[in-house]
Amino acid sequence: MSVVSVIIAFVVLLVVVLIWSLVYYYGNPVIEAPDGKAVVVGNCGDTMEIALKFKDDIVESSHYWTNGCSFSKICVQSAANMALGKNIEALRKINMATIMEEVGQLPETHLHCAQLAEITLQRSVDNFLKKKECGGRPGESCHHNSFRMDTG
Numbered sequence: 001m002s003v004v005s006v007i008i009a010f011v012v013l014l015v016v017v018l019i020w021s022l023v024y025y026y027g028n029p030v031i032e033a034p035d036g037k038a039v040v041v042g043n044c045g046d047t048m049e050i051a052l053k054f055k056d057d058i059v060e061s062s063h064y065w066t067n068g069c070s071f072s073k074i075c076v077q078s079a080a081n082m083a084l085g086k087n088i089e090a091l092r093k094i095n096m097a098t099i100m101e102e103v104g105q106l107p108e109t110h111l112h113c114a115q116l117a118e119i120t121l122q123r124s125v126d127n128f129l130k131k132k133e134c135g136g137r138p139g140e141s142c143h144h145n146s147f148r149m150d151t152g
Contacts, residue, residue, distance in 0.1 A: 029061075029063065030051075030063055031051045031052075031053050031061055031062075031063045034051035034052055034053055034063070034124075035052055035053055035054045035128045035131065035132075036051070036052040036054070036124040036125055036126075036127040036128025036129075036131070037049070037050070037051040037052070037124055037127055038050055038120050038121075038122075038123030038124040038126070038127055039120075040116060040119050040120040040123060042068075042112060042113075042116040043112075044068070044112060044116075045068075046066060046067065046068030046069070046072045046113070046116060047066060047067050047068070048064070048065070048066045048068070048072065048076045048116055048117060048120040049063075049064065049065040049066070049076075049120065050062065050063070050064050050076065050079065050080050050083075050117075050120045050121050050123075050124045051063040051064075051124065052083060052124050052125070052128060054128060057087055057088060058085060058086065058087050059083045059084055059085060059086050059091065060084075061084070062080040062081070062083050062084055063080065064076045064077055064079070064080035068113065068116075069110070069113070071106055071107070071110040071113040072110075072113045072116065072117075074103050074113075075099055075103055075106075075113040075114045075116070075117035076113075076116075076117045076120060078099050078102040078103050078117070079094060079099050079117040079118065079120065079121045080121070082094050082098065082099070082102060083121060088125065088129070091121070091122075091125050092122070092125070094118065094121055094122075095118050096111075096114045096115045096117075096118045099114040099117050099118060100114045
C-alpha cells in the first residue's frame with residue numbers, strides 16, 4: 001500500500017466522520033437553558049439524558065443523549081421525539097409500552113432500555129413542573145436545574 005493510498009483512506013474516513021457529526025448535531029441540537037431536564041443512570045450502566053423546551057406547556061423542542069448501546073439510543077431518541085408537540089397530560093401517557101411500539105421489537109435483554117427512556121422522559125417533565133411551581137426562580141426548595149437518578 002502506498003503512502004498516497006493511506007492518505008486518501010485517511011481523508012475519506014475523516015470526511016465521513018465530519019459529515020456524520022454535522023448530521024447528528026443539526027438533527028439533535030443542544031437546548032440552551034432547557035425548561036425540563038433529566039439525567040438517569042440505569043442499573044445496566046447506561047446513562048440517558050432528555051432536555052425539553054416548552055412553549056405554553058407544549059414541548060417545542062427536545063434533546064437526547066445516551067452513552068449506551070444502539071437499543072438505548074433508539075429508545076431515548078424515540079421518547080424525545082414522541083414528546084414533541086405534546087402537553088403535560090399527553091407526556092404522562094408516554095411509557096415503556098408506547099416507546100416499544102414506536103421502536104419495534106426489542107430483544108428481551110434490552111427491554112430495560114425502553115424503561116430507562118420512560119423514566120428519563122418523565123423525570124424531565126417532573127423537573128419542568130418543579131421549576132414551574134417555583135416560578136422559574138431558584139430558591140431554597142427550587143434550586144435544582146436537572147434531575148439525576150441512578151436506577152440500580
